Amino acid sequence: MVVADRAYLKGARVGAGLAALEAEVARILSVLGQTGAARVEPAALQPAEVLLDLYGEDIRARAFVTRDDRAEMMLRPDFTVPIVRLHMAQGVNPARYSYCGPVWRRQEFGSDRPREYLQAGLEIFGEGAPAEADAEVLALIGEALAGAPVSLLTGDMGLAIAGIEALETSAPRRAALRRHLWRPARFQELLHRFGVDQAKMTVRRAALIEAAQSGTLDAMIAEAGAPVGLRTAEEVMGRVERLVAEAVTPPLDPGKVRALEALMAVRGTCASVLATLRDFSRDLPGLGTAIDRFEARLAAFAARGIDPAALAFEAGFGRTTLEYYDGFVFGAIAEGRPDLPPIASGGRYDALTEVLGQGQGMPAVGGIIRPEALLALTGGSPQ
Incomplete structure (x- = not known):
């Protein structure tokens, strides 16, 4: 890599390349901040002992960690967790924040993925009905991506979590399944073992x-x-x-295991899968509440001009991403550019606020855009 290069962009640390990136960041932030979001800038160095476990196995392995005589610290691998920590330290008041800055993640030997890249994003805490906040975040991210060749994909981790809770088994088994939900191979291994x-x-x-x-x-x-x-x-x-x-714990009911596996394999458009999801509530009692939330989200999408019949859905989407998401998740995939990461992503993380709020939680949802990847996709100049 040339010294002036940065993630996905050549020569973007100096001169015209940097000016183009700065203009793109300003444009994105003007869209994300148009509803009154306050700018926020959490510290680049975050306490590793407090936060590292919240990210999950993948990020734990890729965080840059350092230590001095006071504490073990890490370079922030994303913005969401540091912002939740900052916000919950001030109480459980509704708020919204916009931001942009670098994040850092170690990469495997031989990988050409960047160790440092920008994230620009929006986080909404406790404002309005959760479904409406989900739709607002997706709409604002979509507006900031307008004109870019991306495909939007959505999921709902809340459905899988509700499906696990519907299994008639011990609390430790359900906890183990939830813990490994983001590691599909290990999850399947546990399902098989608990069914024997x-x-x-x-x-x-x-x-x-x-x-x-x-x-x-x-x-x-x-x-x-x-x-x-x-x-x-x-x-x-x-x-x-x-x-x-x-x-002494009885094996899992084979019918419920099959239902859970089929649930997590559902895919289609948001509108087309609703009836299919309703059918699963017969085999997995307790799923109804999660499906009601899904249906309310579709209505909120429509109210924002997002057509549920044209929006892709995969129940398994989000199972290999950040482990703090526990509800709605989404990603914007670059069309024709498999070399680029998701251009945007985000989701709901209510449980994370309770962890960092020391038992006091609140609804929260957010999303990020990678400005450098977006510029690389659209030709290297602001839209």
Whole structure:
């Protein structure tokens, strides 16, 4: 990479290239800020211990982390989590923010993906009905992308989460499935494992469980001698207690597992999938509320001039992105440019506000645009 190059743009750190990018950023922010959003600029260095786990496995592996004599810090890998932290520190008042600045993510050896790139975005906290806020964010992002050759794709993590909660199984199993929802291969592995009778366990695991149930586990551990490895005797006991609980948990209903898998495979337009989603509520009781939210969002889209019959939907969309999304999600995919990342993305993250608000949460939704990628897509000059 030439020193003057930046993410997806050649020569955009100096002269005319930089001027074009600055003009594009100003244009995007004028669109996103037209409804009175306050500008916000969270610190580039954020506390790693507080925030890193909130991003999920992928970002944890790619965050730039550093330490001094005061704390372990990371360069912000996105804006949403730092803005939620900043906002929730001030209480649970409604607000909206716009922003633009660099974010940083480590890349794998040999990757040509940028380590630093700009994000421009909008975050809305607690204003109006959630469906209306979802539609407003999508409409504003769409307005800022007007004329760009992109395809909009939407999803709803709330449907998958509601489907998991509808399974008749233990709370630890549901928690494990939710935790791995963003790792499809591991999720499928758990679904299969939880659907198998635990009587088919390994001989060693069966012996441990039998010892725990008969009260001889302490003697077995003592006979084994000093612990070798990282786990203490107390941790081993805790693990065995979880195995005992797992052993007496009935397997998942195969019909409900099939229904959940089929639910997460639904795709079509937002309008066309509504009836299909309603059908799943027979096999997955409790799904109705999530579907009601989906239907309300479609009405809000239509009120904003977004045609639900022309808007693509995939129930599985969002399962490989940031793990703090728990409802509506969307992305804008560059047409004919597989070398570019999603030009825009976003979604709803109500639960994140509760985590950073120390138990006090509020509805929240936002979206970002990558100005450099957008300019690269549209020819390198402001629209």
